[in-house]
Amino acid sequence: MASLSVHLNEIPQEGLHLACEVGQADLEFGKDDPQIQGALKVTADIVKTRTGARARGKLEGTLVYECVRCLGDYKNFVKIPFLVHYHSRDPEFRRSNKGSDQDNEVSDIDEAEGYTIIANRVNLAEMLHEQVILAVPMQTLCSLECRGLCQVCGQDLNRGSCRCREAQAGSPFSILLKRMGTPPKP
Numbered sequence: 001m002a003s004l005s006v007h008l009n010e011i012p013q014e015g016l017h018l019a020c021e022v023g024q025a026d027l028e029f030g031k032d033d034p035q036i037q038g039a040l041k042v043t044a045d046i047v048k049t050r051t052g053a054r055a056r057g058k059l060e061g062t063l064v065y066e067c068v069r070c071l072g073d074y075k076n077f078v079k080i081p082f083l084v085h086y087h088s089r090d091p092e093f094r095r096s097n098k099g100s101d102q103d104n105e106v107s108d109i110d111e112a113e114g115y116t117i118i119a120n121r122v123n124l125a126e127m128l129h130e131q132v133i134l135a136v137p138m139q140t141l142c143s144l145e146c147r148g149l150c151q152v153c154g155q156d157l158n159r160g161s162c163r164c165r166e167a168q169a170g171s172p173f174s175i176l177l178k179r180m181g182t183p184p185k186p
């Protein structure tokens with residue numbers, strides 16, 4: 001794996017092209033993050049700008065999500081384009097650096113957005129992590145037709161039905177009562 005941390009001195013005037021593969025650990029994914037199947041392919045072009053650097057590229061690969069209805073895992077191939085700015089707080093850099101000639105977006109950089117360059121290094125890992133998180137759908141569903149789990153017995157209704165619905169047909173509160181158990185005596 002190539003380094004996801006690039007020193008500003010390593011970025012030539014014409015820009016730096018980066019191509020590598022990153023896995024779960026490289027992006028510092030925790031257990032609540034989606035799982036990466038194998039590795040994600042990263043390609044990025046990094047150029048210096050007036051305030052620091054700009055990275056444009058994409059992430060490609062297969063993510064494994066947990067379905068919110070049936071709690072089963074399912075795979076999703078993703079292609080995540082990104083364009084982000086990094087800003088240096090180093091006055092020396094700001095004084096000496098004019099940015100790349102190719103960079104014609106210099107004037108509309110919003111410094112409130114983007115990432116901070118720390119110790120003159122552009123660190124891609126945190127940014128890529130966020131790109132993956134942003135790409136996760138609001139509701140992860142293995143299929144729009146997913147029938148989920150039975151609230152009573154936990155049966156995966158995609159795999160077969162259970163008898164709970166028939167049993168509860170008598171009272172709409174029967175599920176609730178079953179869950180709470182016998183109400184305590186006053």
Ligand SMILES: [Zn+2]
Nearest residue numbers: 067070142146
């Ligand atoms: Zn599902």
Ligand SMILES: [Zn+2]
Nearest residue numbers: 150153162164
């Ligand atoms: Zn059931």
